Amino acid sequence: MKKFLRLADFIFIVFLILVLVLPSVVKAHSAYLAGLISITWVIFIGARIYNKSSEKVIVLGDALLVVYIFLLLWELATSKFAWLDKFLYPTPGVVIKMFIEDMPFLLKGLLSSSGLLAGGFGLALITAIPMGLYFGYKKRLKLAAKPFAKILGPIPPIVYIPYAIAVLPTFRAASIFIIFLGAFWPIFINTLNGVSDIDKKIMDSARMLNLNDRQMLLNVILPGSISAIMSGATIGLSFSFILLTSAEMIGATSGMGWHVKYFSDFADYPRVIVGILFIGIIVTIITFFFDKLEKYLLRWRKT
Amino acid sequence: MSKLVVKNVTLNYANGNKSNTTALENINFSVSEGEFLSIIGPSGCGKSSILNLFTGLLSASEGEILLNGKAISGTGLDRGVVFQHYSLFPWMSAKKNISFALSQSFPSKSKKELTRIAEDYLGAMGLKGFEDKFPAELSGGMQQRVAIAKALAMDTELILMDEPFGAVDSKTRVVLQDKLLNMWDSGEQKKTVVFITHDIDEAIFLSDRIIVMSSGPGRVKREIAVNFARPRDRFSLTKNAEYAHLRNEIVSLFYDDLASKIGGEEVVL
Numbered sequence: 001m002k003k004f005l006r007l008a009d010f011i012f013i014v015f016l017i018l019v020l021v022l023p024s025v026v027k028a029h030s031a032y033l034a035g036l037i038s039i040t041w042v043i044f045i046g047a048r049i050y051n052k053s054s055e056k057v058i059v060l061g062d063a064l065l066v067v068y069i070f071l072l073l074w075e076l077a078t079s080k081f082a083w084l085d086k087f088l089y090p091t092p093g094v095v096i097k098m099f100i101e102d103m104p105f106l107l108k109g110l111l112s113s114s115g116l117l118a119g120g121f122g123l124a125l126i127t128a129i130p131m132g133l134y135f136g137y138k139k140r141l142k143l144a145a146k147p148f149a150k151i152l153g154p155i156p157p158i159v160y161i162p163y164a165i166a167v168l169p170t171f172r173a174a175s176i177f178i179i180f181l182g183a184f185w186p187i188f189i190n191t192l193n194g195v196s197d198i199d200k201k202i203m204d205s206a207r208m209l210n211l212n213d214r215q216m217l218l219n220v221i222l223p224g225s226i227s228a229i230m231s232g233a234t235i236g237l238s239f240s241f242i243l244l245t246s247a248e249m250i251g252a253t254s255g256m257g258w259h260v261k262y263f264s265d266f267a268d269y270p271r272v273i274v275g276i277l278f279i280g281i282i283v284t285i286i287t288f289f290f291d292k293l294e295k296y297l298l299r300w301r302k303t
Numbered sequence: 304m305s306k307l308v309v310k311n312v313t314l315n316y317a318n319g320n321k322s323n324t325t326a327l328e329n330i331n332f333s334v335s336e337g338e339f340l341s342i343i344g345p346s347g348c349g350k351s352s353i354l355n356l357f358t359g360l361l362s363a364s365e366g367e368i369l370l371n372g373k374a375i376s377g378t379g380l381d382r383g384v385v386f387q388h389y390s391l392f393p394w395m396s397a398k399k400n401i402s403f404a405l406s407q408s409f410p411s412k413s414k415k416e417l418t419r420i421a422e423d424y425l426g427a428m429g430l431k432g433f434e435d436k437f438p439a440e441l442s443g444g445m446q447q448r449v450a451i452a453k454a455l456a457m458d459t460e461l462i463l464m465d466e467p468f469g470a471v472d473s474k475t476r477v478v479l480q481d482k483l484l485n486m487w488d489s490g491e492q493k494k495t496v497v498f499i500t501h502d503i504d505e506a507i508f509l510s511d512r513i514i515v516m517s518s519g520p521g522r523v524k525r526e527i528a529v530n531f532a533r534p535r536d537r538f539s540l541t542k543n544a545e546y547a548h549l550r551n552e553i554v555s556l557f558y559d560d561l562a563s564k565i566g567g568e569e570v571v572l
Binding site for chain 1 (some may be wrong): 331360
C-alpha cells in the first residue's frame with residue numbers, strides 16, 4: 001500500500017486541515033490556497049493512476065512536497081500567526097486570488113512583451129544563424145569575425161540600454177535593438193564554433209559529393225552544427241528575457257517587466273509577487289517548448 | 304588498360320613551422336580496370352594517405368596520379384568512397400543518405416526514382432526494414448553496409464575503401480566481406496576497387512592483388528598477386544596450401560618491418 005500513500009499525500013492532508021481549520025489572524029483568503037493545493041493534489045493522483053511508470057510520479061511527488069512545505073510555511077507565517085509584516089508579505093491566498101483576477105491584465109502585458117521579444121530574439125535568430133554558418137564555413141571570414149566577437153560579445157548588453165533609448169526614436173525600437181544585441185552574440189559565436197566542430201570525416205564525406213555552397217550550408221553545415229546553434233539560442237533566449245524585463249522596467253508603459261516596476265512604485269506588493277510569478281511561469285513554458293524543439297531537431301542523435 | 308596510375312608520388316606533411324614529415328616516398332603502382340586491389344601495411348605506413356590522394360582530399364607533393372589517363376585534381380563524383388567512420392550523415396536516414404548522394408550523381412533522375420534505387424541497394428545489402436533509420440539507430444556493421452550500398456548505388460567505376468570494416472567485430476566483418484564480394488561479383492561490369500586494410504586474411508580473401516607497404520616513410524614493399532578463382536569460398540580457401548603460403552609471406556613481410564624497427568633506435572610495440 002506504500003505506493004498509494006506518499007509523503008506528499010500526508011503533507012497535503014495535514015496542510016489542508018491546517019489551512020481550513022486554523023483561524024486566520026488577517027483577511028487571508030485561505031480558501032484560494034486550499035483550492036490551489038487541492039487541484040495540484042488531484043492532478044498528482046490523476047498522474048499516478050494514468051502513468052504507472054513510477055519515475056516521473058516520484059519526481060512530481062517530490063516537487064509537490066517541496067511546494068507544499070513552502071506554501072505551508074508561508075501560510076503559517078502570514079495568515080495564521082502573522083509572524084511577518086503583513087504589508088510586505090501578503091498571504092498566499094491573496095496572491096492566488098489576485099493572480100486569477102488580474103489574468104486578463106497580465107495577458108495584455110504578455111502580448112506587449114511578446115512583441116518585443118519576438119522582434120529582438122527573432123531578428124537575432126535570422127541574422128546570427130545564417131551569418132554564423134557562412135562565416136564558419138569560409139575560413140577567412142571566420143578569422144576576420146573572431147576578434148570582433150571576442151571584443152563585442154562579452155559587453156553586457158544591459159549597458160547599451162540608456163544610450164539606445166536616447167538614440168533610437170521609440171522605446172519599442174530601443175528595446176528590440178537591445179534584445180537583438182543580447183541574443184545575437186551568443187547565437188553567432190556558438191554557430192561559428194559549431195561549424196568548426198563538425199567532424200572532419202563528415203566534411204570529407206560531404207566534399208566527396210562535390211556539393212555547391214548552398215547545398216553544403218543547408219544539408220551539411222546547418223544540421224551538423226544544430227546542437228551548438230540550439231545551445232547558443234538557449235543562452236540568447238535567457239539573455240533576451242533579462243534584457244526584455246530590464247528594458248521594460250526602465251522605460252515601458254506596458255509589459256511584464258513594467259508590471260513589476262509599476263506596482264512596486266505603488267507598494268502594491270501582492271501584484272509585484274503576481275508579476276514575478278507570472279514571468280516565471282511564462283519563461284518556464286517557453287523553455288519547455290524550446291527544449292521540445294531541440295529534442296526534435298536532434299532526434300537523429302543517439303539517445 | 305590501367306584505370307589508375309600512381310607515378311613517383313611523394314607526400315610531405317607540413318609539421319608546424321619545423322621540417323616536413325615525409326608520409327609517402329616515391330610510390331609507383333597501377334590498378335587495372337575491374338581489379339580488386341588491397342593496400343596493406345602497419346599503422347603509420349601512409350596507406351590511408353594514398354587513398355586520400357585518390358579521393359582528391361589530399362594532393363601529392365611530387366609525382367602524379369592518373370585516373371583514366373587524366374591527373375586527379377580535387378574530389379569528384381566519379382569515385383565512390385567508404386570510410387571507416389562517418390561515410391554517412393548522421394542527420395539523414397539510411398535511405399536519405401543514399402538518395403541525397405545519388406541526386407548529386409544523377410541530377411536528371413526524379414526524386415522518386417532515386418528513392419527506389421536507394422531502397423533496392425539497401426535491400427540487396429540485407430537492410431530491408433531499416434531504410435528510415437538514422438545511422439545512430441543502426442549497428443556499426445549496418446552503418447557500413449549502408450555506406451557500401453551508397454558507394455555502389457552511385458555506380459562509379461572506381462570505389463575507394465579506407466578500412467571500412469576496421470571498426471566492426473570480427474564476426475560481422477566476415478559477413479560484410481561476403482556481402483561486399485557478392486555485390487562486386489554480381490555487377491555486370493566489375494568495378495575497380497582500392498581497399499585499405501591491416502587485416503591480412505581480409506586482403507587475401509578479397510583481392511586480386513595486394514600491395515604491402517612499409518612505414519617511415521611509407522614505401523611500396525612488395526606487390527603480391529592473389530590468383531584464387533572467383534567466386535571464392537572462405538572455408539575451402541583457408542584449407543588451401545597456397546593460401547597458407549601467401550599468408551606466411553605477408554606475415555613475414557610485416558614482421559620483417561617490425562623487427563628492423565625494434566632492432567633500430569625506434570621501438571614501436
